[in-house]
Amino acid sequence: MKEEMVETQLRARGIKDEAVLNAMLKVDRHKFVPKEILHLAYADRPLPIGEGQTISQPYIVALMTELLELKSGDRVLEIGTGSGYQAAILVELADHVYTIEIIESLARSAERILKELGYRNVDLKIGDGYVGWEESAPFEAIIVTCAPPHIPQPLLDQLKEGGRLVIPVGEYYQELKKITRVKGQIKSQNVIPVVFVPMTGEHVKVQKKG
Numbered sequence: 001m002k003e004e005m006v007e008t009q010l011r012a013r014g015i016k017d018e019a020v021l022n023a024m025l026k027v028d029r030h031k032f033v034p035k036e037i038l039h040l041a042y043a044d045r046p047l048p049i050g051e052g053q054t055i056s057q058p059y060i061v062a063l064m065t066e067l068l069e070l071k072s073g074d075r076v077l078e079i080g081t082g083s084g085y086q087a088a089i090l091v092e093l094a095d096h097v098y099t100i101e102i103i104e105s106l107a108r109s110a111e112r113i114l115k116e117l118g119y120r121n122v123d124l125k126i127g128d129g130y131v132g133w134e135e136s137a138p139f140e141a142i143i144v145t146c147a148p149p150h151i152p153q154p155l156l157d158q159l160k161e162g163g164r165l166v167i168p169v170g171e172y173y174q175e176l177k178k179i180t181r182v183k184g185q186i187k188s189q190n191v192i193p194v195v196f197v198p199m200t201g202e203h204v205k206v207q208k209k210g
Contacts, residue, residue, distance in 0.1 A: 023089045099122060099125075138161075168194045174194050
C-alpha cells in the first residue's frame with residue numbers, strides 16, 4: 001500500500017526528493033487514521049480525523065515537506081499537529097520538531113501515537129499557532145497545515161536567516177506559498193492553489209475584525 005502510494009501518487013506527480021519519498025515510505029499513515037476509515041489510509045485524498053479537521057492527502061504532505069528543503073540539523077516548527085502524521089514525516093528528516101495544536105483532543109491523540117511509534121525528538125504543545133513558539137525560535141523551517149487569511153507576522157519573525165516557511169494562505173481561495181528569508185528580506189513564491197481547513201484562534205479573529 002505504501003509502496004503504491006509513493007510510486008503512483010508522489011513520484012509520478014513530480015516529487016523528486018528521495019529523502020522525502022523514503023520518509024513517506026517509512027511512516028505508517030494508517031496509524032494516524034481513524035479506525036472506521038482505515039481502508040482509505042493510503043487513498044489519494046484528505047481524510048477526516050474528527051473535530052472538523054483532516055489529514056492532508058499524501059501528495060500535499062510530500063509536496064510541502066519537499067518545499068521545506070530539510071537537512072540534518074534543522075529545527076522545524078509545525079503549526080497544526082492534527083493527526084500527527086506530518087510531524088512524523090518531519091521527524092524522519094529534521095533534527096527536532098516543535099508542533100502546536102489548538103484542539104486539545106487532537107493534540108493528546110497525536111502525542112500518544114507519536115510516543116507509541118517511538119518518536120522522541122518532537123515537542124508538542126496545545127496553543128494558538130498564529131503566535132508560533134517564540135521561546136524555541138528561530139527555526140530553519142516552518143510548516144503550516146491550516147490556512148490563515150494572511151501570513152502571521154510572528155511566524156515570519158521566528159524564521160531564521162535562510163529559513164523556509166511553507167503555508168497555505170487565503171479564506172475563500174487559498175494559495176500554497178513558500179516564503180524564504182534571504183539577507184533579512186522576505187521573498188514569497190506561489191506554488192499551487194490548495195484547500196485547507198482554516199486557521200482558528202483568537203489572533204485570527206482579531207485580525208479579521210481589524
